[in-house]
Amino acid sequence: MWRKSSYSAGASNCVEIGRGVGIRDTKAPATHLAVAPGSWSxxxxxxxxxxxAPSGQTG
Structure with a gap:
């Protein structure tokens, strides 16, 4: 199951994450980048x- 950030607000330039699968671009959903759970954490x-964060800013 893929999930898009709530900050995307329906935009088409998004990155999605998939539990146990990886990361993909919404414009190229057939391909993805596999990421180990520990690396993602x-x-x-x-x-x-x-x-x-850009210099001088914090989240």
Whole structure:
């Protein structure tokens, strides 16, 4: 099952995540990038910690 962010608001330029499957672009749903659960969790923790925020901004 694929899920789109609630921040997408119906836009077509979105990235979706799929539990146990990976990440895909809504414009190319036939292909996806497989991501291990531990790697995904580490990525989410980094995002929440503001590690990818533009300089001077935090999430």
């Amino acid at each position: 580490a990525f989410l923790l980094s995002v929440k910690a503001g590690e990818f």
